[in-house]
Amino acid sequence: MRSHYCGQLNELLIDHSVTLCGWVHRRRDHGGVIFVDLRDRDGIVQIVFDPKQPEAFTLAERLRNEYVLQIQGQIRRRPPGTENSDLPTGQVEVVANQIDILNPAEPPPFQIDEVNINEEVRLRYRYLDLRRPTMLARFQLRAKVTSLLRTFLNEQGFLDIETPMLTKATPEGARDYLVPSRTHPGKFFALPQSPQLFKQLLMMAGMDRYYQIVRCFRDEDLRADRQPEFTQLDIEMSFIDETILKNIMESMIRMLFTEVLQVELPNPFPSLTYQEALLRYGSDKPDLRVPLELTEVSDLMTAVDFKVFAQPANDPQGRVAALCVPHGGKLSRKQIDDYTLFVNHYGAKGLAYIKVNDITAGREGLQSPILKFLPDPVINAVLERTQANSGSLIFFGADKAKIVNEALGALRLKIGDDLDLTQPGWKPLWVIDYPMFEWDDKEKRWFSLHHPFTAPKVQNIAALETDPIHCQSRAYDMVLNGSEIGGGSIRIHRTEMQAAVFRILGIGEAEAQEKFGFLLEALKYGCPPHGGIAFGLDRLVMLMAGAHSIRDVIAFPKTQTANCLLTAAPSTITTEQLRELHIRVHTTETVSS
């Protein structure tokens, strides 16, 4: 139907006859001459309608925005002075000889060139939203990313293998999306939270290197970076250790940034232990672009006559930490109060601070409601450790370590943003040496920090069982600009170890057999040492595209309550469908078709 794309046209094609197809982006009717900006996936070009071509001209008078056209015409250089340097095709224009209205269009509910549209409207008319050049660019970027990843992995000997979407519900981790079985009354499939077990089975099958760009499903509450269905780049390798895997994955991500963004990432990526990340940044996914760090001051506060500090300082689970903000002294009382409210969200009961007016003036140069509780040596040590200067503001968090970390970690990012301290660019890193288990006080049992198939650093099962809290795992996360973009581990490849981990997690023999019997059995038949990683493709593309939500890099995303505003899914189904599935619905609303 066409000879060229609109965006391809340039001076080299002058005098050529072309046939174009596309949408009316805009029409400018001067009465005697009509201009139409024709848009296709490749770009925009100006079409001119002259009354000397009365047939085409008459039709052009009827054109409206978003009409779909086929146009046959002649490319010519624009008359001097009428070139448009804002348009890549702006040196030329197409004089229309013939026009075919392939489809008229009603006025769209919003203008395609409008930037600031309510997301509700955009999602309701997503197919129109996607016509906008910024959206198109994001999906072109996403396609380039997946293409480069596939090429890289193919060249590295990875096999792209599909795994089931209809699979088995898992007890640990996120809530499953369930699919009722028609042929097995009362039984359900689960949609995969990730292909974790299948990729391990593929290693046991001798596939050696596997990858898949695969949809995963988790029925949990949504966020800007969380959708109920999302895409992972899932990877698994045999006969490797973490060094080999991390090297290959780093070079893959470096390649991606070079090819797509012309950005050179560090080689190698820096590495932080989980513990160090929490100590210095209060987070296991630190944003290294923010040049602020937490300072440990617990040891200074054990003997102070200030219960708010002394108690957590003496509690093995507690922590007292400082966040020193250079030039933070200019913050108003109101802003400090707002930050106090902000840390309240994370369970912090307050936010103590010291304003450093004059670092040389000792106690007199400081300003703080808590000053009277702190003896000189403590104050001096705090000032020295935080490297405070005149004009600095030092915030304090004192509570259970978890609360201090989350509160000051979040405050660090907020202040970095508010005071414009966040540096531009890209800061990738690995976070390693995760604890193997985490104690849940409510349920009184251990949980896997990563997942139950992650190998511990110790080989000795007895050591694992006697001291779970100090046991580290062979897990690793890749973090970029404060987002966890990938995570994985070396897996357990021996039956005894897997059984021991299940025991610690309180998964009984019978339950282990029922839920993971196939895996335990497979381990017996010659399982190679193996490990892998999974990248959150949506998050990665979001970051690379400079978008603020993964919804902007997913063609048809869901809302925060997991609705699709375009199709109105989920919806009720007929009683006939329910009957076939052996399901009865208990709601106040009646089920309709």
Next chain:
RNA sequence: GGAGCGGUAGUUCAGCUGGUUAGAAUACGGCCCUGUCAAGGCCGGGGUCGCGGGUUCGAGUCCCGUCCGCUCCGCCA
């Protein structure tokens, strides 16, 4: 489950301490116009102020409830 912000014309928004007929821009319709590119000029149509209740002589505005969207906590790797 919880906190915050928002919902007024097709769209983006304004609408103050409650007060006459709810405005603007843009889009849309008509007319004029031969070099614009966010074309321009003139004229016109367009509103269940998310929904339900309450307070009041009077509610877009105040109160209660509810629905929807967004951000966050919990939840989730």
